[in-house]
Amino acid sequence: MGKQGKGNNSHNQKQHVHHHNHNRHETHETHETHKTHEHYVHSNHHNHGMHEGHVHRIKVEHTHQHGNHEGHGGGHSGHHEHMLEDFKKRFWVSLVLAIPISYLSHMIQMLFGYEINFTGDTLLIFLLSTIVFFYGGKPFLFGAWNEIKDRTPGMMLLISLAIVTAYVYSTLTAFFIEGSDFFFELATLIVIMLLGHWIEMKSVMGASKALEELIKLxxxxxxxxxxxxxxxxxxxxxxxxxxxxxxxxxxxxxxxxxxxxxxxxxxxxxxxxxxxxxxxxxxxxxxxxxxxxxxxxxxxxxxxxxxxxxxxxxxxxxxxxKTKSKAQGFADIAAKWLFYVAIVVGIITLAYWWTTGDYEFALERMVTVLIIACPHALGLATPLVTARSTSIAAKKGLLIRNRIAFEGAYQLDRIVFDKTGTLTEGNFGVTDVQPSKGVSEEELLTLAYSVETQSDHPIAKGIVKAGKDRNLKLYKVKGFQNLTGKGLTAQINDAEISIVSPGAMRANKISFDENTYDRLAQQGKTVVFVLKNNVLQGMIALADIIRESSYKVIKELNDRGIETVMMTGDNSRVANYVGEQLGLSQVIAEVLPHEKSNNVKKLKQGGKKVAMIGDGINDAPALAEADLGIAIGAGTDVAIETADVVLVNSSPIDILNIIKLSKASRRKMIQNLGWAAGYNIIAIPLAAGVLNSVGIVITPAIGAVVMSLSTIICAINAQLLKID
Structure with missing residues (x-):
């Protein structure tokens, strides 16, 4: 249901006699409109290959590939923890095996000027490399297969291209043909890539359990x-x-x-x-x-x-x-183009050198191109930025759940806000105190404060808070009664004090200032009347209080050229009043849950990037539909689990930090991928042999040194990420 309760009273005061009925604007019958939808029957394919391999997507996708939400042995979070442990274990095993592989590598021996030869050394390095390839490389190979099936080449396919090429060619050179082996590159590439994915998964743990949370309700x-x-x-x-x-x-x-x-x-x-x-x-x-x-x-x-x-x-x-899950991250897009470049240059290289008649040299040049196309730096370029930005986000009170959606926050055109509990505090507060002639404001509020301490209704809480804030004294209350349809009544100093709604006033034919009441009601405020022995003492208006931070965030977003939209289940008068106070670009009122997601779809038309921020289950479909779903930390579990980013401190002002951090993270990712790709711009042509005629050709040893330097630069650059 939409948030149609709060502030709704002015719309329906005549029907609601007792002020504690002030929010009973029923909309439940509209649930019939949902009947056209089919129930989600958990038919998605449970794709273990994707989950095991494609970390650049699985870690941020709300685990969309899980079909059976009720019986998946511990749920999504348990599965992701298992995946994290799996990557960690594969990394350590591969690292331990990479040490003897590196020590026995001819390239390392040549680089550091030592020589080790013994019977079976080639067989040993082959066996160790085989274990690393199949055990350490398994996630990437599975991920690559899924990218091929989905026709979305990305990081997994690029890594797999390099390690498969290195393994097959090195096996051939070890036993069948002349040439240098690439077992060292194979082992170190797998180790670095496993490390990068482990770092990234660890930093963005927290797979969505939105559907599980809904079912648990x-x-x-x-x-x-x-x-x-x-x-x-x-x-x-x-x-x-x-x-x-x-x-x-x-x-x-x-x-x-x-x-x-x-x-x-x-x-x-x-x-x-x-x-x-x-x-x-x-x-x-x-x-x-x-x-x-x-x-x-x-x-x-x-x-x-x-x-x-x-x-x-x-x-x-x-x-x-499911619709949102098709997005690709920035690193995947970069990897996709590197994959295409590697394939094209590799084929051209093989074709060119093949014409010279030196088939072994032609094969070696092509293999070198395909391996160098996936630099070690690429494996750490984005994970290190991810880890750093996630750490900064946590300090700023942001929990990033969907990395891809977060990465795109810098492009936002519109931000849609829920009202109650998001732009407003979600609690009633006294906004106006209008005493009758001869009655002081303090006396009016004191009478209401004393009686309302006996009630736990939200309106009562608002009046009690106002009384406490003003340090008002409390009268002794006797004979408190909550009479359905009439209001509250109690005895104070032998006088009967009643707090009633406009409907009760009219039913009892007690006159009041209709102009003042209408003015307050037009602002979407709830108005109650205080009577002493059936004589009007005055009226008190209450409203859902607008958060102080809301004014600042709306102004700054408007200044940045981002449209601000409020979408709420409340009636138009309440919504428009809040919209005018805050200076919102657009107000959409009296909206039901399924209409919220439809409205987000409309706002996305024309290629607009839309964020939605909310806190209720009724916001969940809209949060999922938006390009970036943001949940208030104090909201419902379902809203939090559906969101891409959670505002832990429940303050809308933190949206500004999301945009700033997204921009800064993207800038660092571009810089790091630039370093990784920059290495390729030089290394790939040299690997292809374009300067072979003048004696300049990249050897595996030179490639390893430059690759290491590129990786170190990426690591340092990532640590320099910061926001104001």
């Missing part, structure tokens, strides 16, 4: 009332439309339905992000996953399985995430 059992009136425990899956269920005090409502008996307040905050409990009675709809309050409810099941509200949200989130 639902109770597994229900109290069904059978034809004889007996209560029997049944599985929720066994319920059918028309069944009657009993929901006791404090229990979760197990499934969507219509209340046929009982009155209660229902906490729908887990579903909507709305902090205000909704009063429910016969004829009203109940949503599965909401928490029942003090009353006992009998509910007639209306929707099951695929048709329930939560099932629709699951499908919307799933569909949006």
């Amino acid at each position: 639902m109770p597994k059992e229900a109290h069904k009332i059978d034809d004889s009136g007996n209560i029997v425990e049944v599985s929720v899956e066994d319920l059918l439309p028309g069944d009657i269920i009993l929901v006791k005090s404090g229990e979760k409502i197990p499934i969507d339905g219509e209340i046929i008996e009982g009155d209660s307040t229902v906490d729908e905050s887990m579903l909507t992000g709305e902090s205000v409990p909704v009063e429910k009675g016969p004829g009203m709809e109940a949503i599965g996953g909401a928490v029942n309050g003090e009353g006992v409810l009998k509910i007639k099941v209306s929707k099951t399985g695929n048709d329930t509200y939560l099932s629709q949200v699951i499908k919307l989130v799933s569909d949006a995430e």
